[in-house]
Amino acid sequence: MxxxxxxxxxxxxxxxxxxxxxxxxxxxxxxxxxxxxxxxxxxxxxxxxxxxxxxxxxxxxxxxxxxxxxxxxxxxxxxxxxxxxxxxxxxxxxxxxxxxxxxxxxxxxxxxxxxxxxxxxxxxxxxxxxxxxxxxPDPELGVVGLMVLGVSLYLALVAWGMFIRARRQLVLSLRDRAERASEEAKRLERERIAREMHDVLAHRLSLLSVHAGALAFRRDMPREDVSRAAEAIRHSAHQALQDLRAVIGVLRHGDDGDAPQPPQPTLADLPGLVEESRKAGTPVRLALRLADPAAVPDALGRTAYRIAQEGLTNARKHAPGSPVRVEVDGAPGDGLTVVLRNPVRAPARQLAHVVPFGGDASGPAALPIPGSGTGLIGLAERVSLAGGRLEHGVSAADAPGAGEDEFRLRAWLPWPAAAAA
Structure with missing residues (x-):
C-alpha cells in the first residue's frame, strides 16, 4: 500500500x-x-x-x-x-x-x-x-464535426509536445555524452602525464639515489671522486627539475595534441641514456641492431626509449651492480623489439615480485616490496596503447653453467612498412 x-x-x-x-x-x-x-x-x-x-x-x-x-x-x-x-x-x-x-x-x-x-x-x-x-453544438459543424475537430486538435497538440520532449531529451543526451567524452579525454591525458612523470622522474631520482648512496657509504673516497659524484647529483637534480617543470607546464596550460610536449627523447637518445647508467655504476652493454636507426618514427622511438629507461631504473633498484644488456632489433614491417636482461642476485630475488619468463603467473612468487610493479604496469599500458606486447619475468641464463637466473624485459612494438618511406 x-x-x-x-x-x-x-x-x-x-x-x-x-x-x-x-x-x-x-x-x-x-x-x-x-x-x-x-x-x-x-x-x-x-x-x-x-x-x-x-x-x-x-x-x-x-x-x-x-x-x-x-x-x-x-x-x-x-x-x-x-x-x-x-x-x-x-x-x-x-x-x-x-x-x-x-x-x-x-x-x-x-x-x-x-x-x-x-x-x-x-x-x-x-x-x-x-x-x-x-x-x-456548433451550427456549422454539428456535434460530430465539433467532436472530430476537438479530438484532432488534442492529438495534434500531444504529438507536437511529445516531439519537442523527445528532441530536448536527445539534446541533453548528446550534451551528456559530450561531457563524458571530455572527462574521459581529460582522464586519459592525466594518465599519460602520470606515465611521463614516472618514467622520467623515477630514472632521474634513481641516479640521485645511487650517487648519494656512494657519498654516504664511501667516506674514504678521493676528493676527485667526491667532486664527480657531486657534479652528477647536481646534473641529475637539474634535469629532474627541468622535466618536472615541463610536465607541470602541460598540466597548467593544457595540451592540444595527443603527442607529448617537445622536446621528447627518441631512439637516437638511447646511447646517452646508457652512458648515464654507466656513470651511475651500472655496467650496460647496448646492442643496437638496426640498419638505419634514423628511419625509426619518433613516436615508436620514444616508446622504445621509455622501455629501456624503465628497465634500467628497475635494474638499479632491484639488482644494483648487476650488468645489464640492452638489445634493440627490428625492421619496417617486422616490428621493433626491445629486450633488457640482467642477472638476478640473491637480494633482488627476495625483493622482486616476478614470475618465470614465459611461465605460469599462478606459480609461487617472492614477497613483493612496497610499491613494486607500478612502473611495469604503466609500461604495459604504454606498450598496449602503441599496439605492442610486453613480457617480463625470470628465466634461466642463456649461457650454460652460468649459475644465475636472469630477469628479462621484452617488448615488441609494431613498425609499419609505410613508416619507413
Whole structure:
C-alpha cells in the first residue's frame, strides 16, 4: 500500500522523476514564454466571450469567473502541470472560456511529463469533447464535426509536445555524452602525464639515489671522486627539475595534441641514456641492431626509449651492480623489439615480485616490496596503447653453467612498412 500511496500525488501534482513539486526557477526565456501564453490565452478568452449568446446572466457570470481563473492558472503550469491540467477537466465539459488554457495545459503535460501522464490527461480531455459538443453544438459543424475537430486538435497538440520532449531529451543526451567524452579525454591525458612523470622522474631520482648512496657509504673516497659524484647529483637534480617543470607546464596550460610536449627523447637518445647508467655504476652493454636507426618514427622511438629507461631504473633498484644488456632489433614491417636482461642476485630475488619468463603467473612468487610493479604496469599500458606486447619475468641464463637466473624485459612494438618511406 505504501507504493500506491505516492502514486496519486505524483500524478496530480506532476512530481515525477524529472522535476519535483518545489519552487521552479524561471529563466528570461521562461518569463517571455509564460507572459506570451498568458496574453494570448486572455485575448482568446475575450474573443470567445464576445461571441457567446443566449446564456443566462448567472451562467455568464460563472463562465467569466472560470475563464479568468483558468487564464491566471497559466502561471502554475510549470510547477504543477498535471495538477493544473486535471483541474480544468470538470469545467471543460461545458465551459467555452477554458478552451485556451486547456490547450496550453495539455501541451505543457506533453512536453514536460512521461507518456503515462500524457495518456491520462489526454484521455480525459478527449472524453470531455462529447458532452461539450452536445451542450454547445456548433451550427456549422454539428456535434460530430465539433467532436472530430476537438479530438484532432488534442492529438495534434500531444504529438507536437511529445516531439519537442523527445528532441530536448536527445539534446541533453548528446550534451551528456559530450561531457563524458571530455572527462574521459581529460582522464586519459592525466594518465599519460602520470606515465611521463614516472618514467622520467623515477630514472632521474634513481641516479640521485645511487650517487648519494656512494657519498654516504664511501667516506674514504678521493676528493676527485667526491667532486664527480657531486657534479652528477647536481646534473641529475637539474634535469629532474627541468622535466618536472615541463610536465607541470602541460598540466597548467593544457595540451592540444595527443603527442607529448617537445622536446621528447627518441631512439637516437638511447646511447646517452646508457652512458648515464654507466656513470651511475651500472655496467650496460647496448646492442643496437638496426640498419638505419634514423628511419625509426619518433613516436615508436620514444616508446622504445621509455622501455629501456624503465628497465634500467628497475635494474638499479632491484639488482644494483648487476650488468645489464640492452638489445634493440627490428625492421619496417617486422616490428621493433626491445629486450633488457640482467642477472638476478640473491637480494633482488627476495625483493622482486616476478614470475618465470614465459611461465605460469599462478606459480609461487617472492614477497613483493612496497610499491613494486607500478612502473611495469604503466609500461604495459604504454606498450598496449602503441599496439605492442610486453613480457617480463625470470628465466634461466642463456649461457650454460652460468649459475644465475636472469630477469628479462621484452617488448615488441609494431613498425609499419609505410613508416619507413
Amino acid at each position: 505504501t507504493e500506491y500511496r505516492w502514486l496519486l500525488p505524483s500524478v496530480l501534482l506532476g512530481s515525477g522523476a524529472e522535476r519535483g513539486p518545489g519552487r521552479v526557477r524561471r529563466s528570461a526565456r521562461d518569463w517571455f514564454v509564460d507572459i506570451t501564453l498568458f496574453v494570448v490565452t486572455s485575448l482568446f478568452t475575450l474573443i470567445i466571450l464576445s461571441e457567446l449568446e443566449g446564456d443566462p446572466p448567472p451562467l455568464m457570470m460563472v463562465e467569466q469567473v472560470i475563464g479568468a481563473v483558468s487564464c491566471a492558472g497559466i502561471w502554475l503550469r510549470r510547477r504543477w502541470p498535471v495538477g493544473f491540467a486535471l483541474a480544468l477537466v470538470p469545467v471543460s465539459w461545458f465551459s467555452a472560456l477554458v478552451s485556451g488554457p486547456t490547450l496550453v495545459a495539455l501541451f505543457t503535460v506533453a512536453v514536460h511529463r512521461p507518456f503515462r501522464h500524457v495518456a491520462l490527461v489526454g484521455g480525459l480531455y478527449v472524453l470531455c469533447v462529447l458532452p461539450y459538443a452536445v451542450l454547445r
